[in-house]
Amino acid sequence: MARKKIALIGAGNIGGTLAHLAALKGLGDVVLFDVVEGVPQGKALDLSQCSPVEGFDAKVTGTNDYKDIAGADVIIVTAGVARKPGMSRDDLLGINLKVMKAVGEGIAANAPDAFVICITNPLDAMVWALREFSGLPHHMVVGMAGVLDSARFSHFLAEEFQVSVKDVTSFVLGGHGDTMVPVIQYSTVSGIPVPDLIAMGRSSQEKIDAIVKRTRGGGGEIVALLKTGSAYYAPATSGIAMAEAYLYDQKRVLPAAAHLTGQYGIDNLYVGVPVVIGGGGVEQIVEIALDDEAKGNLSVSVDAVKELLVACKAIDGSLN
């Protein structure tokens, strides 16, 4: 059986880290695509030279030609610009929308059967636009945000409760922005919900509120520290988890920006919700019961996503 093929559109910080992880994990041959000449080729050569040390046989190649992504099983999109200090994800909209158009057309022409994971920000608008420009089926185009946001939430919760991250499950819904909705009733340590842990005196509401706030600003905290770009290790790890769920038909239940058709009362928008990812792409949207506070927060988050789509349509009339 031929090796699987992973195409990475954007060979920047996240793209390079994705390529490294995909090669180390043996997901398949890796093609790094970028508009900048030399960068994908240079990174691919560097990564190929890891292979004798790490013992992987996957081929890693770099290209500036969309034809080389032909036959890709999975495509992960990080093309575009990243945030600098003081910028919100939404500030990236104008530039990255044009990038999504080029990427969507490149995918449609060369790898229309791939499972496409978008990471470019502002995520919920960019994944929607990428799907529109590519014309791929909605269940084959998904946005990576929730896995990262819930990883950030879980990391902070594990620190607070002083337990292994392996025993923490956390849930984050909504858009990937400051309006994201960490849901504490579904966040647990070995099945014990966070509100119960508070009642048991293991933490306080104030401390959990501070963790929720830090999770919402988790990306910005890293941008402020790095000063020249945004987070890339955890975003790449999160994208790879989604790729593995598809490639290995794992049927994992993961939070992701998925196309909703009435679920949660939301229609024709990409918003972060729990989904089942398996060999069929996004196989199910999981609709969980939310309390009034979470419902209210989700609706604020959805309004923020809607505003971004209005802005996208104003920039590119073909999206109307």
Ligand code: APR
């Ligand atoms: N096609 C392909 N690649 C492009 C295009 C394009 N039209 N335009 C820009 N790129 C490339 C850049 O040349 C660069 O190599 O995308 C890459 C982006 O890499 P970085 O600037 O290092 O950004 P990164 O940290 O990888 O983040 C990428 O993901 O999380 C989001 O907010 C983040 O939108 C940003 C994206």
